[in-house]
Amino acid sequence: MSQLVIVIPAYNEARVIGDTLARLPRTIEGVSIRVVVVDDGSSDGTADVVRACGDDRILLLRHAINRGLGGALGTGLAYARKIGADFAITYDADGQHAPGDIVVVLGPLQSGQADAVIGSRLLSPEGMPGHRIVGNWGLNLFTYLLFGLWTTDSQSGLRGFNRKAIDSIELRMDRMEVSSEFIKEIRRTRLRFLEVPIRAIYSEYSLAKGQKNRNGINIVLRLLLYRLLED
Amino acid sequence: MGIRIFATILAVVSLAWVVQRFRRTRRFTIELMAWLVVFSGIGLVVFVPKATDRFAFWLGVSSGFNALTFIAVTTLLLLVFRILSRLQKVERDLTRLIRAYAVDTAVQVPARPSESAKPSASPAQSGDK
Ligand SMILES: Nc1nc2c(ncn2[C@@H]2O[C@H](COP(=O)(O)OP(=O)(O)O)[C@@H](O)[C@H]2O)c(=O)[nH]1
Numbered sequence: 214m215s216q217l218v219i220v221i222p223a224y225n226e227a228r229v230i231g232d233t234l235a236r237l238p239r240t241i242e243g244v245s246i247r248v249v250v251v252d253d254g255s256s257d258g259t260a261d262v263v264r265a266c267g268d269d270r271i272l273l274l275r276h277a278i279n280r281g282l283g284g285a286l287g288t289g290l291a292y293a294r295k296i297g298a299d300f301a302i303t304y305d306a307d308g309q310h311a312p313g314d315i316v317v318v319l320g321p322l323q324s325g326q327a328d329a330v331i332g333s334r335l336l337s338p339e340g341m342p343g344h345r346i347v348g349n350w351g352l353n354l355f356t357y358l359l360f361g362l363w364t365t366d367s368q369s370g371l372r373g374f375n376r377k378a379i380d381s382i383e384l385r386m387d388r389m390e391v392s393s394e395f396i397k398e399i400r401r402t403r404l405r406f407l408e409v410p411i412r413a414i415y416s417e418y419s420l421a422k423g424q425k426n427r428n429g430i431n432i433v434l435r436l437l438l439y440r441l442l443e444d
Numbered sequence: 445m446g447i448r449i450f451a452t453i454l455a456v457v458s459l460a461w462v463v464q465r466f467r468r469t470r471r472f473t474i475e476l477m478a479w480l481v482v483f484s485g486i487g488l489v490v491f492v493p494k495a496t497d498r499f500a501f502w503l504g505v506s507s508g509f510n511a512l513t514f515i516a517v518t519t520l521l522l523l524v525f526r527i528l529s530r531l532q533k534v535e536r537d538l539t540r541l542i543r544a545y546a547v548d549t550a551v552q553v554p555a556r557p558s559e560s561a562k563p564s565a566s567p568a569q570s571g572d573k
Protein backbone atom coordinates (compact mmCIF):
# COMPACT_ATOMS: atom_id res chain seq x y z
CA MET A 214 0.00 0.00 0.00
CA SER A 215 1.29 3.48 -0.71
CA GLN A 216 2.06 5.81 2.10
CA LEU A 217 0.51 9.22 2.58
CA VAL A 218 2.11 11.76 4.90
CA ILE A 219 -0.12 14.59 6.08
CA VAL A 220 2.11 17.51 7.07
CA ILE A 221 0.56 19.86 9.62
CA PRO A 222 2.53 23.01 10.49
CA ALA A 223 1.45 24.39 13.84
CA TYR A 224 2.38 27.57 15.60
CA ASN A 225 0.52 28.33 18.84
CA GLU A 226 -2.54 26.32 17.92
CA ALA A 227 -3.12 24.59 21.28
CA ARG A 228 -6.75 25.72 21.35
CA VAL A 229 -7.74 24.05 18.09
CA ILE A 230 -5.16 21.49 17.01
CA GLY A 231 -6.66 18.70 19.13
CA ASP A 232 -9.90 19.13 17.24
CA THR A 233 -8.15 19.38 13.87
CA LEU A 234 -6.28 16.12 14.52
CA ALA A 235 -9.39 14.31 15.78
CA ARG A 236 -11.27 15.21 12.60
CA LEU A 237 -8.65 13.82 10.21
CA PRO A 238 -9.96 10.90 8.16
CA ARG A 239 -9.42 7.55 9.89
CA THR A 240 -8.69 5.72 6.66
CA ILE A 241 -8.34 6.57 3.01
CA GLU A 242 -8.78 4.09 0.21
CA GLY A 243 -5.44 2.80 -1.07
CA VAL A 244 -3.07 4.55 1.33
CA SER A 245 -1.74 4.16 4.83
CA ILE A 246 -1.77 7.47 6.69
CA ARG A 247 1.04 9.06 8.67
CA VAL A 248 0.51 12.47 10.20
CA VAL A 249 3.54 14.70 10.76
CA VAL A 250 2.84 17.63 13.04
CA VAL A 251 5.60 20.23 13.01
CA ASP A 252 5.39 22.29 16.17
CA ASP A 253 7.06 25.49 15.09
CA GLY A 254 8.42 26.68 18.43
CA SER A 255 4.99 27.23 19.98
CA SER A 256 4.83 28.69 23.46
CA ASP A 257 1.23 27.78 24.28
CA GLY A 258 1.56 24.03 24.85
CA THR A 259 0.67 22.98 21.31
CA ALA A 260 3.09 20.05 21.61
CA ASP A 261 1.43 18.82 24.81
CA VAL A 262 -1.95 18.77 23.12
CA VAL A 263 -0.51 16.78 20.21
CA ARG A 264 1.25 14.31 22.49
CA ALA A 265 -1.94 13.70 24.42
CA CYS A 266 -4.22 13.19 21.44
CA GLY A 267 -3.93 9.40 21.52
CA ASP A 268 -3.54 8.83 17.79
CA ASP A 269 -0.44 6.77 17.09
CA ARG A 270 -0.45 7.62 13.39
CA ILE A 271 0.92 10.99 14.47
CA LEU A 272 4.58 11.93 14.65
CA LEU A 273 5.54 15.07 16.49
CA LEU A 274 8.50 17.08 15.19
CA ARG A 275 9.52 20.14 17.13
CA HIS A 276 11.35 23.27 16.07
CA ALA A 277 13.41 24.53 18.98
CA ILE A 278 12.64 28.08 17.90
CA ASN A 279 10.02 29.52 15.57
CA ARG A 280 11.04 29.43 11.91
CA GLY A 281 7.78 30.37 10.25
CA LEU A 282 5.38 28.54 7.97
CA GLY A 283 7.96 27.81 5.23
CA GLY A 284 10.45 26.47 7.75
CA ALA A 285 7.81 24.20 9.26
CA LEU A 286 6.53 22.89 5.93
CA GLY A 287 10.09 22.26 4.77
CA THR A 288 10.70 20.16 7.87
CA GLY A 289 7.53 18.12 7.31
CA LEU A 290 8.45 17.47 3.69
CA ALA A 291 12.03 16.60 4.63
CA TYR A 292 10.58 13.96 6.91
CA ALA A 293 8.27 12.66 4.20
CA ARG A 294 11.31 12.42 1.90
CA LYS A 295 13.30 10.62 4.56
CA ILE A 296 10.72 7.88 5.08
CA GLY A 297 10.15 7.61 1.35
CA ALA A 298 6.48 8.61 1.39
CA ASP A 299 4.56 8.21 -1.86
CA PHE A 300 2.35 11.25 -1.25
CA ALA A 301 2.48 14.28 0.99
CA ILE A 302 -0.35 16.66 1.74
CA THR A 303 0.07 19.93 3.61
CA TYR A 304 -2.81 20.79 5.90
CA ASP A 305 -3.26 23.76 8.23
CA ALA A 306 -3.59 23.22 11.96
CA ASP A 307 -6.14 25.93 12.59
CA GLY A 308 -9.14 24.00 11.34
CA GLN A 309 -9.69 26.01 8.19
CA HIS A 310 -9.70 23.01 5.89
CA ALA A 311 -12.48 20.49 5.51
CA PRO A 312 -11.09 17.01 6.34
CA GLY A 313 -13.01 15.60 3.38
CA ASP A 314 -10.94 17.71 0.99
CA ILE A 315 -7.84 15.60 1.67
CA VAL A 316 -9.08 12.92 -0.71
CA VAL A 317 -10.00 15.61 -3.22
CA VAL A 318 -6.37 16.74 -3.34
CA LEU A 319 -5.03 13.18 -3.19
CA GLY A 320 -7.16 11.91 -6.08
CA PRO A 321 -5.22 13.35 -9.04
CA LEU A 322 -1.94 12.24 -7.42
CA GLN A 323 -3.15 8.67 -6.97
CA SER A 324 -4.48 8.47 -10.50
CA GLY A 325 -1.20 9.82 -11.85
CA GLN A 326 -2.94 12.83 -13.35
CA ALA A 327 -0.68 15.33 -11.59
CA ASP A 328 2.56 15.57 -9.58
CA ALA A 329 1.47 18.59 -7.59
CA VAL A 330 -2.04 19.67 -6.63
CA ILE A 331 -3.21 22.85 -4.97
CA GLY A 332 -6.58 23.00 -3.29
CA SER A 333 -8.05 26.28 -4.36
CA ARG A 334 -10.52 28.13 -2.21
CA LEU A 335 -11.32 30.49 -5.03
CA LEU A 336 -12.70 28.01 -7.46
CA SER A 337 -15.69 28.15 -5.07
CA PRO A 338 -15.15 31.14 -2.82
CA GLU A 339 -18.36 31.04 -0.74
CA GLY A 340 -17.72 32.20 2.77
CA MET A 341 -14.39 33.82 2.02
CA PRO A 342 -14.48 37.43 3.18
CA GLY A 343 -14.32 40.06 0.43
CA HIS A 344 -11.08 41.69 1.53
CA ARG A 345 -9.43 38.26 1.57
CA ILE A 346 -10.55 37.61 -1.98
CA VAL A 347 -9.07 40.91 -3.15
CA GLY A 348 -5.81 40.38 -1.26
CA ASN A 349 -5.56 36.86 -2.59
CA TRP A 350 -6.01 37.89 -6.22
CA GLY A 351 -3.37 40.54 -5.73
CA LEU A 352 -0.92 37.92 -4.54
CA ASN A 353 -1.94 35.54 -7.33
CA LEU A 354 -1.12 38.21 -9.86
CA PHE A 355 2.16 39.07 -8.17
CA THR A 356 3.16 35.43 -7.96
CA TYR A 357 2.37 35.06 -11.64
CA LEU A 358 4.44 38.10 -12.59
CA LEU A 359 7.43 36.87 -10.58
CA PHE A 360 7.30 33.16 -11.28
CA GLY A 361 5.16 32.72 -14.36
CA LEU A 362 2.57 30.22 -13.19
CA TRP A 363 -1.04 31.23 -12.78
CA THR A 364 -3.07 29.87 -9.88
CA THR A 365 -6.44 30.89 -8.52
CA ASP A 366 -5.26 30.48 -4.92
CA SER A 367 -1.54 31.06 -4.57
CA GLN A 368 -1.84 31.23 -0.77
CA SER A 369 -3.72 28.00 -0.13
CA GLY A 370 -2.54 25.83 2.77
CA LEU A 371 -3.89 22.59 1.31
CA ARG A 372 -1.49 21.15 -1.24
CA GLY A 373 -0.58 17.68 -2.39
CA PHE A 374 2.58 16.17 -3.87
CA ASN A 375 3.65 12.81 -5.19
CA ARG A 376 7.09 11.39 -4.55
CA LYS A 377 8.62 13.02 -7.59
CA ALA A 378 7.45 16.40 -6.30
CA ILE A 379 8.51 15.67 -2.72
CA ASP A 380 11.99 14.83 -3.98
CA SER A 381 12.43 17.76 -6.33
CA ILE A 382 10.88 20.71 -4.53
CA GLU A 383 13.41 22.77 -2.59
CA LEU A 384 12.04 25.31 -0.17
CA ARG A 385 14.23 28.21 0.85
CA MET A 386 11.74 30.73 2.18
CA ASP A 387 10.93 30.55 5.86
CA ARG A 388 7.72 32.47 6.22
CA MET A 389 4.39 32.93 4.53
CA GLU A 390 6.08 33.59 1.18
CA VAL A 391 6.54 29.85 0.95
CA SER A 392 3.10 29.49 -0.61
CA SER A 393 4.31 31.40 -3.65
CA GLU A 394 7.60 29.53 -3.55
CA PHE A 395 5.78 26.22 -3.95
CA ILE A 396 4.36 27.61 -7.15
CA LYS A 397 7.78 28.77 -8.29
CA GLU A 398 9.17 25.30 -7.58
CA ILE A 399 6.33 23.55 -9.38
CA ARG A 400 7.20 25.59 -12.41
CA ARG A 401 10.98 25.33 -12.08
CA THR A 402 10.93 21.55 -11.79
CA ARG A 403 8.26 21.23 -14.50
CA LEU A 404 5.84 19.24 -12.40
CA ARG A 405 2.44 18.43 -13.80
CA PHE A 406 0.17 20.75 -11.90
CA LEU A 407 -3.55 20.75 -11.17
CA GLU A 408 -5.91 22.87 -9.10
CA VAL A 409 -8.93 21.36 -7.41
CA PRO A 410 -11.73 23.26 -5.68
CA ILE A 411 -11.78 22.99 -1.90
CA ARG A 412 -13.82 24.52 0.87
CA ALA A 413 -12.41 27.06 3.29
CA ILE A 414 -13.86 27.14 6.77
CA TYR A 415 -13.58 30.65 8.10
CA SER A 416 -14.07 30.31 11.82
CA GLU A 417 -13.67 33.36 14.00
CA TYR A 418 -10.50 31.76 15.31
CA SER A 419 -8.78 31.23 11.99
CA LEU A 420 -9.85 34.65 10.75
CA ALA A 421 -8.41 36.40 13.76
CA LYS A 422 -4.99 34.84 13.43
CA GLY A 423 -4.78 34.22 9.71
CA GLN A 424 -3.15 36.34 7.10
CA LYS A 425 -4.07 39.96 7.21
CA ASN A 426 -3.63 41.98 4.08
CA ARG A 427 -0.79 43.76 5.85
CA ASN A 428 0.92 40.38 5.84
CA GLY A 429 0.39 40.40 2.12
CA ILE A 430 2.60 43.44 1.77
CA ASN A 431 5.30 41.66 3.74
CA ILE A 432 4.98 38.69 1.44
CA VAL A 433 5.35 40.95 -1.60
CA LEU A 434 8.47 42.61 -0.20
CA ARG A 435 10.12 39.33 0.75
CA LEU A 436 9.33 37.79 -2.62
CA LEU A 437 10.90 40.78 -4.35
CA LEU A 438 13.99 40.57 -2.19
CA TYR A 439 14.15 36.87 -2.91
CA ARG A 440 14.12 37.51 -6.66
CA LEU A 441 16.84 40.12 -6.22
CA LEU A 442 19.14 38.03 -4.08
CA GLU A 443 18.65 34.58 -5.53
CA ASP A 444 18.44 34.74 -9.28
CA MET B 445 27.59 77.35 9.17
CA GLY B 446 25.48 74.79 11.02
CA ILE B 447 26.92 71.87 9.21
CA ARG B 448 30.43 72.65 10.46
CA ILE B 449 29.36 72.64 14.08
CA PHE B 450 27.32 69.50 13.54
CA ALA B 451 30.12 67.69 11.72
CA THR B 452 32.68 68.70 14.31
CA ILE B 453 30.58 67.40 17.20
CA LEU B 454 29.85 64.20 15.33
CA ALA B 455 33.49 63.69 14.46
CA VAL B 456 34.75 64.37 17.98
CA VAL B 457 32.24 62.04 19.60
CA SER B 458 32.86 59.28 17.08
CA LEU B 459 36.62 59.62 17.19
CA ALA B 460 36.51 59.45 20.98
CA TRP B 461 34.56 56.24 20.63
CA VAL B 462 37.01 54.85 18.10
CA VAL B 463 40.01 55.71 20.27
CA GLN B 464 38.36 54.23 23.35
CA ARG B 465 37.69 51.02 21.51
CA PHE B 466 41.22 50.87 20.27
CA ARG B 467 42.50 51.24 23.81
CA ARG B 468 40.21 48.49 25.02
CA THR B 469 40.89 45.96 22.29
CA ARG B 470 44.45 46.99 21.40
CA ARG B 471 43.62 45.99 17.87
CA PHE B 472 43.71 48.33 14.96
CA THR B 473 41.03 46.66 12.90
CA ILE B 474 39.74 47.31 9.42
CA GLU B 475 36.68 48.71 11.09
CA LEU B 476 38.65 51.37 12.92
CA MET B 477 40.48 52.24 9.75
CA ALA B 478 37.21 52.57 7.87
CA TRP B 479 35.90 54.99 10.48
CA LEU B 480 39.05 57.07 10.30
CA VAL B 481 38.75 57.29 6.52
CA VAL B 482 35.08 58.24 6.75
CA PHE B 483 35.71 61.00 9.25
CA SER B 484 38.73 62.35 7.42
CA GLY B 485 36.50 62.47 4.36
CA ILE B 486 33.80 64.37 6.18
CA GLY B 487 36.38 66.74 7.64
CA LEU B 488 37.83 67.39 4.20
CA VAL B 489 34.47 68.23 2.67
CA VAL B 490 33.27 70.37 5.53
CA PHE B 491 36.42 72.36 6.09
CA VAL B 492 38.06 72.32 2.65
CA PRO B 493 35.09 72.25 0.28
CA LYS B 494 37.28 73.24 -2.67
CA ALA B 495 39.22 69.99 -2.43
CA THR B 496 36.31 67.91 -3.52
CA ASP B 497 35.00 70.14 -6.26
CA ARG B 498 37.26 68.74 -8.92
CA PHE B 499 36.02 65.26 -8.14
CA ALA B 500 32.46 66.58 -8.23
CA PHE B 501 33.05 68.02 -11.65
CA TRP B 502 34.34 64.68 -12.88
CA LEU B 503 31.24 62.95 -11.41
CA GLY B 504 28.99 65.51 -13.11
CA VAL B 505 27.38 67.04 -10.04
CA SER B 506 27.56 70.66 -8.99
CA SER B 507 29.51 70.56 -5.75
CA GLY B 508 31.79 68.50 -3.58
CA PHE B 509 29.09 68.09 -1.04
CA ASN B 510 26.71 66.63 -3.59
CA ALA B 511 29.42 64.25 -4.71
CA LEU B 512 29.94 63.04 -1.19
CA THR B 513 26.23 62.58 -0.61
CA PHE B 514 26.07 60.54 -3.78
CA ILE B 515 28.90 58.30 -2.67
CA ALA B 516 27.51 57.95 0.83
CA VAL B 517 24.08 56.89 -0.41
CA THR B 518 25.55 54.42 -2.89
CA THR B 519 27.80 52.92 -0.26
CA LEU B 520 24.96 52.61 2.22
CA LEU B 521 22.76 50.92 -0.36
CA LEU B 522 25.47 48.41 -1.14
CA LEU B 523 25.99 47.78 2.56
CA VAL B 524 22.28 47.26 3.19
CA PHE B 525 22.14 44.87 0.28
CA ARG B 526 25.07 42.90 1.63
CA ILE B 527 23.65 42.78 5.11
CA LEU B 528 20.32 41.56 3.77
CA SER B 529 21.90 38.74 1.84
CA ARG B 530 24.04 37.81 4.82
CA LEU B 531 20.96 37.83 7.01
CA GLN B 532 19.13 35.62 4.57
CA LYS B 533 21.98 33.13 4.63
CA VAL B 534 22.12 33.11 8.42
CA GLU B 535 18.36 32.57 8.65
CA ARG B 536 18.53 29.74 6.17
CA ASP B 537 21.37 28.04 8.01
CA LEU B 538 19.45 28.39 11.26
CA THR B 539 16.42 26.72 9.71
CA ARG B 540 18.55 23.88 8.38
CA LEU B 541 20.04 23.31 11.80
CA ILE B 542 16.68 23.35 13.56
CA ARG B 543 15.17 21.14 10.86
CA ALA B 544 17.89 18.52 11.14
CA TYR B 545 17.40 18.34 14.89
CA ALA B 546 13.59 18.19 14.60
CA VAL B 547 13.73 15.36 12.04
CA ASP B 548 16.20 13.38 14.15
CA THR B 549 14.15 13.70 17.31
CA ALA B 550 10.73 12.92 15.88
CA VAL B 551 8.49 11.25 18.46
CA GLN B 552 5.52 9.06 17.78
CA VAL B 553 2.42 9.96 19.74
CA PRO B 554 1.37 7.08 22.02
CA ALA B 555 -1.96 5.44 21.31
CA ARG B 556 -4.77 6.08 23.76
CA PRO B 557 -4.47 3.60 26.69
CA SER B 558 -7.79 1.87 25.89
CA GLU B 559 -6.48 1.10 22.43
CA SER B 560 -3.00 0.05 23.52
CA ALA B 561 -4.62 -2.45 25.92
CA LYS B 562 -5.27 -4.54 22.84
CA PRO B 563 -2.50 -7.15 22.56
CA SER B 564 -1.42 -6.06 19.08
CA ALA B 565 -0.64 -2.44 19.88
CA SER B 566 2.84 -1.87 21.23
CA PRO B 567 3.96 1.19 23.16
CA ALA B 568 4.98 3.72 20.60
CA GLN B 569 8.32 5.39 20.41
CA SER B 570 10.32 7.29 17.88
CA GLY B 571 10.63 4.97 14.90
CA ASP B 572 12.31 5.66 11.59
CA LYS B 573 15.97 5.94 12.46
N1 LIG C 1 1.22 32.56 11.60
C1 LIG C 1 2.10 31.54 11.63
N2 LIG C 1 1.66 30.32 11.30
C2 LIG C 1 2.55 29.30 11.32
C3 LIG C 1 3.91 29.50 11.67
N3 LIG C 1 4.53 28.31 11.60
C4 LIG C 1 3.60 27.42 11.25
N4 LIG C 1 2.38 27.99 11.09
C5 LIG C 1 1.11 27.30 10.70
O1 LIG C 1 0.78 27.64 9.36
C6 LIG C 1 -0.61 27.45 9.16
C7 LIG C 1 -1.22 28.64 8.44
O2 LIG C 1 -1.12 29.78 9.22
P1 LIG C 1 -2.24 30.90 9.28
O3 LIG C 1 -1.74 31.95 10.21
O4 LIG C 1 -3.59 30.29 9.61
O5 LIG C 1 -2.23 31.48 7.77
P2 LIG C 1 -3.40 31.51 6.68
O6 LIG C 1 -4.37 30.43 6.96
O7 LIG C 1 -2.68 31.31 5.37
O8 LIG C 1 -4.03 32.85 6.76
C8 LIG C 1 -1.23 27.19 10.53
O9 LIG C 1 -1.43 25.80 10.64
C9 LIG C 1 -0.14 27.67 11.47
O10 LIG C 1 -0.19 27.03 12.71
C10 LIG C 1 4.37 30.82 12.00
O11 LIG C 1 5.53 31.06 12.32
N5 LIG C 1 3.43 31.80 11.96
Ligand SMILES: [Mg+2]
Nearest residue numbers: 307309419423
Ligand atom coordinates in the same frame (compact mmCIF):
# COMPACT_ATOMS: atom_id res chain seq x y z
MG1 LIG D 1 -5.38 29.91 8.70
